[in-house]
Amino acid sequence: MLNPFQHLIKKSYTMKNENLYNYILGIADNSLILGQRMGELCGHGPSLETDIACTNISLDLFGQVRSYFQYATKIAGDGRSEDDIAMLRQEREYKNVLLVEQPNTNFAYTLGRQFLFDIYHLAFLKELQKSTDLTLSAIANKCVKEVSYHARFSSDWIKRLGDGTDESKEKMQEAINDLWAYTDELFHQTDADKAMVAEGIGVDVTKLKDNYYREISQVLEEATLQVPGSKYFQKGGKQGIHTEHLGYILAELQYMQRAYPNMEW
Amino acid sequence: MSTKNWPLWEIFVRSKNGLEHRHCGSLHAADSEMALENARDVYTRRNEGVSIWVVESKHITASNPEHNGELFEPAQDKVYRHPTFYDLPDDVKHM
Amino acid sequence: MSEEQIRSLERQFEERIARDEKIEPKDWMPEKYRQTHIRQMSQHAHSEIVGMLPEGNWITRAPSLRRKVALLAKVQDEAGHGLYLYSATETLGISRDEMYEQLHTGKAKYSSIFNYPTITWADMGAIGWLVDGAAIINQVPLCNTSYGPYARAMIRVCKEESFHQRQGFEIMMKLANGTPEQKDMAQDALNRWWWPSLMMLGPTDDVSVHTEQSMKWKLKRKSNDDLRQQFIDQTVPQADLIGLTIPDPDLKWNEERGSYDFGEIDWDEFWQVVKGHGPMNKERMKARVGAWERGEWVRDAAMAHAEKKQVRKEKQAV
Numbered sequence: 001m002l003n004p005f006q007h008l009i010k011k012s013y014t015m016k017n018e019n020l021y022n023y024i025l026g027i028a029d030n031s032l033i034l035g036q037r038m039g040e041l042c043g044h045g046p047s048l049e050t051d052i053a054c055t056n057i058s059l060d061l062f063g064q065v066r067s068y069f070q071y072a073t074k075i076a077g078d079g080r081s082e083d084d085i086a087m088l089r090q091e092r093e094y095k096n097v098l099l100v101e102q103p104n105t106n107f108a109y110t111l112g113r114q115f116l117f118d119i120y121h122l123a124f125l126k127e128l129q130k131s132t133d134l135t136l137s138a139i140a141n142k143c144v145k146e147v148s149y150h151a152r153f154s155s156d157w158i159k160r161l162g163d164g165t166d167e168s169k170e171k172m173q174e175a176i177n178d179l180w181a182y183t184d185e186l187f188h189q190t191d192a193d194k195a196m197v198a199e200g201i202g203v204d205v206t207k208l209k210d211n212y213y214r215e216i217s218q219v220l221e222e223a224t225l226q227v228p229g230s231k232y233f234q235k236g237g238k239q240g241i242h243t244e245h246l247g248y249i250l251a252e253l254q255y256m257q258r259a260y261p262n263m264e265w
Numbered sequence: 266m267s268t269k270n271w272p273l274w275e276i277f278v279r280s281k282n283g284l285e286h287r288h289c290g291s292l293h294a295a296d297s298e299m300a301l302e303n304a305r306d307v308y309t310r311r312n313e314g315v316s317i318w319v320v321e322s323k324h325i326t327a328s329n330p331e332h333n334g335e336l337f338e339p340a341q342d343k344v345y346r347h348p349t350f351y352d353l354p355d356d357v358k359h360m
Numbered sequence: 361m362s363e364e365q366i367r368s369l370e371r372q373f374e375e376r377i378a379r380d381e382k383i384e385p386k387d388w389m390p391e392k393y394r395q396t397h398i399r400q401m402s403q404h405a406h407s408e409i410v411g412m413l414p415e416g417n418w419i420t421r422a423p424s425l426r427r428k429v430a431l432l433a434k435v436q437d438e439a440g441h442g443l444y445l446y447s448a449t450e451t452l453g454i455s456r457d458e459m460y461e462q463l464h465t466g467k468a469k470y471s472s473i474f475n476y477p478t479i480t481w482a483d484m485g486a487i488g489w490l491v492d493g494a495a496i497i498n499q500v501p502l503c504n505t506s507y508g509p510y511a512r513a514m515i516r517v518c519k520e521e522s523f524h525q526r527q528g529f530e531i532m533m534k535l536a537n538g539t540p541e542q543k544d545m546a547q548d549a550l551n552r553w554w555w556p557s558l559m560m561l562g563p564t565d566d567v568s569v570h571t572e573q574s575m576k577w578k579l580k581r582k583s584n585d586d587l588r589q590q591f592i593d594q595t596v597p598q599a600d601l602i603g604l605t606i607p608d609p610d611l612k613w614n615e616e617r618g619s620y621d622f623g624e625i626d627w628d629e630f631w632q633v634v635k636g637h638g639p640m641n642k643e644r645m646k647a648r649v650g651a652w653e654r655g656e657w658v659r660d661a662a663m664a665h666a667e668k669k670q671v672r673k674e675k676q677a678v
């Protein structure tokens with residue numbers, strides 16, 4: 001599939017624009033790893049209908065990844081392909097937040113992870129639409145529709161599971177409590193972030209934080225769940241310091257490219 | 266085993282504005298919101314629709330085919346309801 | 361109803377089908393017609409769902425992003441097909457849960473091909489090319505079957521199937537034109553999937569039990585052997601085109617018949633797999649039952665939530 005934003009890509013970028021390159025990877029890696037996690041569930045969902053819905057989310061995310069990485073290949077300008085960027089980096093070079101790599105412990109964790117990310121993702125994309133980088137804003141324009149749907153889907157499910165049976169409430173609460181520690185990192189800025197914000201290209205994520213917790217709390221309350229009070233958070237993903245889970249995700253994601261190097265598929 | 270299963274819904278999709286909603290199949294969902302969301306993912310994955318209706322199957326009352334005779338056959342000989350019943354000279358255009 | 365009346369109804373029923381009229385859910389139908397359709401349609405639905413597993417096995421390991429999205433979309437389609445077919449079967453008065461129950465307890469069958477393991481990436485190519493290819497040959501005639509809901513579901517399915525086989529063949533083609541390692545991988549997959557694909561079209565006509573009745577009801581338009589021949593005749597040139605060898609030393613073009621002659625199929629293997637002793641039967645069922653059981657609390661919660669919402673709505677209305 002051709003990149004629908006091909007026409008917007010300026011040819012003049014070189015790797016001197018390393019901040020932009022890293023910035024794009026930071027965004028794309030979240031969708032990549034979350035897409036991978038959602039993809040694991042295909043064929044194993046709690047009902048056929050939900051299975052199809054979760055696969056759709058995964059497909060949306062991988063579509064986004066491809067748009068971002070195709071843009072990144074132009075900026076890198078060193079002949080690497082979207083797949084090289086997606087699958088041939090070292091563990092420490094993946095910049096996704098810790099939240100998205102958390103496992104599908106059960107459906108409450110899957111949906112909890114999705115929900116905690118979607119609310120952030122949507123707010124982020126709405127800001128990215130205003131980017132002075134036309135390719136990024138065009139990608140954001142497309143993604144914002146997809147992610148609006150994801151946010152609605154996951155919020156609805158949080159309410160169902162929170163305000164469902166005693167068992168589901170307990171499971172949903174446990175998942176939210178466990179995943180809570182990974183929410184704060186969403187609002188950390190890397191050096192690349194700061195440089196891109198200064199240039200009007202990037203989104204100042206620190207400004208999204210208050211509203212994020214407000215929205216999350218609203219949904220949790222509607223779901224009759226407790227808003228976790230814990231102030232202890234985990235971080236590191238944006239610096240490439242991940243949880244133990246990422247290594248296994250990469251082992252699968254990279255398997256073919258590593259086992260059969262330099263081939264086309 | 267669960268005591269209650271997700272009920273069945275009938276899905277109607279309008280493929281583009283100007284056309285009527287058409288029945289395209291059914292699916293299971295716990296409530297109408299979920300039925301709409303599922304219908305979107307199941308029946309419009311390939312851009313097949315611009316509008317969706319969902320109706321819980323139990324709310325549909327269907328005519329009984331055993332009564333097809335009395336229901337539908339009386340209409341068969343009402344040919345005067347069709348334009349071809351009327352003989353007009355060929356010279357009359359646009360009618 | 362007297363036996364006389366039933367016979368007369370049956371006669372009218374068969375005449376309607378012979379006239380190519382469709383049978384719809386509320387129409388009178390012989391009990392045998394209903395049961396046969398429930399069996400065949402649910403079996404078909406189960407095959408779509410179990411069929412997600414061998415390919416789903418490679419989603420996280422697909423070698424490129426392009427391949428990954430294509431495979432995801434393909435496996436998702438199979439879920440859709442299962443859903444259309446379960447829904448169509450439900451019009452005959454059986455619930456999806458009952459059908460699952462039959463699958464999970466081993467009472468219902470599904471296509472035995474999905475009891476083989478997918479051990480390399482090339483298996484994704486072989487499945488799309490051969491398994492979906494054989495499935496299409498089986499399914500296209502069903503778009504015209506006598507039971508309306510089944511025919512409509514099949515039209516939808518066949519429309520969506522068209523990209524599956526191309527997706528698989530493209531994978532194989534790329535491998536066959538790739539490095540020697542890749543070509544070996546492709547050939548190996550063809551070697552392993554060829555014979556099971558031929559078996560997929562069902563036992564030979566002389567031992568096939570349901571054929572005559574199924575022909576009358578348009579559940580089947582061609583015999584298993586004819587379908588198999590059609591599959592072989594269309595697939596062999598495709599293999600030639602990408603330089604892969606069909607693993608059958610007896611395969612030979614027969615000028616007189618205008619078809620390929622082919623070697624003996626190992627029907628003992630077929631029956632072993634059908635009876636539940638293939639390489640992956642137990643794993644496949646474990647995966648399906650596991651997903652269903654792990655999902656129970658989720659389905660219950662959604663139902664409980666819907667009921668609460670309904671009660672709230674009614675209270676508000678008062």
Ligand SMILES: [Fe+2]
Nearest residue numbers: 408437438441
């Ligand atoms: Fe299918």
Ligand SMILES: [Fe+2]
Nearest residue numbers: 408441495499
């Ligand atoms: Fe099929």
Ligand SMILES: [Fe+2]
Nearest residue numbers: 438492521524
């Ligand atoms: Fe298929």
